[in-house]
Amino acid sequence: MKKSFSRAAHLGILTALALVLSYVEHLLPLPVPVPGIKLGLSNTVLLYALFMLSKKEAVLLMLLKVLIQGFVFTSFSSMLYSLSGGALSIFAMILARHFKGISIVGVSISGAFMHILGQCTVALFFITYKAVLSYLPFLLISSCITGAVTGIIAKTVLHHLSGRNSK
Amino acid sequence: MVKNYKTDLLIAVFVLFLAALCFLIGILCNKSNSDTVEIYVDNALWGTYPFGEAQLIKIDKAGKHICTVCINEEGVYMLESCCKNQICVSSGLLTREKARSSDIASWIVCLPNAVTVHLALGDMQ
Known part of the structure; x- marks a missing residue:
């Protein structure tokens, strides 16, 4: 019983952290010529949940983040984009984690790549495919870079936390 | 490792x-044949307008005004939009030079409203 309360509290803190990181990112846009590109800092929290907690909790964290973010900060359509991207991203990261040759940076790049792919697939239903095709190359290149950056951040955080836990 | x-x-x-x-x-x-501004709403062509002729295009969806696209002598831009993130408005002026520089620079996208504005240059062929 006590353990489940502790897990719920842990999940609550991680959700809050993911939301705060998303909000901070929204306030500080990246100085890139392509609009809408984000670093995806909240993905580090998702990676932490995936590597330190469990698959189930990582999926729950993604759903909570998307829903709360959708209701508080964005609109229903934005929530749809986040949900499709988030669902594909977490699925890819869970799958990539099982491959022994892939490090946390590779897992993060896979997640970022699938996030873009999920969002662009939903975008195809609403906007012309020509616009999606124009944006896709730049979004894919950015997913490579942002995925690597968030992966390195998550790796550093996990390294320090595992060192602290073992003390 | x-x-x-x-x-x-x-x-x-x-x-x-x-x-x-x-x-x-x-x-x-x-690819296109002449300099035109193409506006797409909900994945369908809303209208094609000649580039350079000053005009305001008000876009409504389901009886509700969602955004206004402005075309002038210099270029085309999203004047205002009801979306929360305002990325389309902050995209700024879309000029011939910008559109010529890269394909992505020839688009203004408003994802929440499903509106896209494309500056199609004829000499790009």
């Missing part, structure tokens, strides 16, 4: 290869 980075690098190369492929397909798909 080295093995880990090799696989990570392979994933990154695969993503970059896909990006290059999409870039080529995008160039082949976005």
